[in-house]
Amino acid sequence: MSLYSDFNDIEADITSQNQEPLTKLEKKRIAKTIHTKLSPAKKRGGFIAASVAGIALSAIVITSPTIANMPLVAGLLEDWIPGEEQDFTAYKNPIGITATTANGELTLNEVIVDYDKLLISSTLIKADDFEYSHKYQVVPDIYIDGQKVEVVNTSAQSIEQNSSMFTVYSEVTLAAPLDSSELNLEVVYERLLTDSESDPIDGVKLFEAWTFDVTANQLAVQEETIVSTPAITVPTSDEGSFVIDKVVRTPISTTLYFSGSSEGTALDIQLVDAEGNVYSWDMASHEDDGSGIFSFSGASFVDKELAVQVRDMTTGDNIGDKVILPE
Structure with a gap:
């Protein structure tokens, strides 16, 4: 019998798990770099990763004596x-x-x-x-x-x-x-x-x-990676905009490189595929000169239609129509 089969027979009491909040330094480090790695929540077949500004982060430690050691x-x-x-x-x-x-x-x-x-x-x-x-x-x-x-x-x-x-x-x-x-x-x-x-x-x-x-x-x-430079201007709220300078599609992830944004960390986007599934970034960076990166790990758009939807960081509402990016 395999180790995986052994785990199938384990009964774990999840009420014995502890949720421990992040320390002040962990929150400070995340806020400083605006980088996060979060587990996705599934929605309409897509994946929504919560932004660091919107939730209280916690870590789960297994303490059930059956499997703890x-x-x-x-x-x-x-x-x-x-x-x-x-x-x-x-x-x-x-x-x-x-x-x-x-x-x-x-x-x-x-x-x-x-x-x-x-x-x-x-x-x-x-x-x-x-x-x-x-x-x-x-x-x-x-x-x-x-x-x-x-x-x-x-x-x-x-x-x-x-x-x-x-x-x-x-x-x-x-x-x-x-x-x-x-x-x-x-x-x-x-x-x-x-x-x-x-x-x-x-x-x-x-x-x-x-x-x-x-x-x-x-x-x-490398054989499946597609790098494009669309130089597409995407409108945001209050007549603002930003420019998508480069898109890197790999079998592992999709990364957008942008410039010209005046919204700083308030800029938020999602990716949308042809079926309407929505994907949220798991790492973002915003520089003082208005440039930055949105990285979507686990979201591969190789040979697939890719659209960008701008969102309101505070309310989560969509802003304007989605913008389809050329391959």
Whole structure:
């Protein structure tokens, strides 16, 4: 009998789960970068990810004694990327390498290179004296040929599997895509994000890093990726507008790069497919010069009609008609 079958027979009392609110630092970090990774809510066949401004965030820790200390299989990236019944096997790089330091064992499970993003799954089995919880994240830095790769943003989440085991997911957005179809990467976990107000916003440097030398192939993603530069002006409220400069469609995600916005973080959009299914961003950035990015993980529009719908950030109401983007 497989491990998956064993889990089917487990009866878990969900009333014993605790919802623990984010710390002040976690809220501060999210508000500062305007980046978030949230589970999607399904609506009319589409996926709606709640914006950070509209809800109180919380993390769930399993405390049922039946499963609290049962080892789980390595976290799959499909379990973290928004969407359902997804299979990214053709695009993933299974790694399965374990590095050990005084802080415990860290196993690098999987890597996906998605245009200018690295999606990484790892499993931490912490040492008894290493302070760690679902509120902490070990985050990777990326090196190529000994040189640290410039990173625009890193989002991460730790999911507690038992008192000493955590699945750690990371999305690293690079300043530019890496052209080579096969990449020799050094993935170095040398920073720890904590919930302490006194710690640096980009994390505390670990005394000893977990280091992995891996080869990641992105050819399958590259072959299906479509990059367009529509330069379409999209109207917003109060006679405002912004320009969609670039659209990147991959089998994993869709990303819109825009400019000319005067609305700052008040600018909110959704994607709409030909069937009317709606998709909300899971990462957004807004720069002072009016440029920014909306990233929709798990929403692939390769060879599909893609439309943009502007929304009122406060009320959630649609503003104007949707704008169809050319491929």
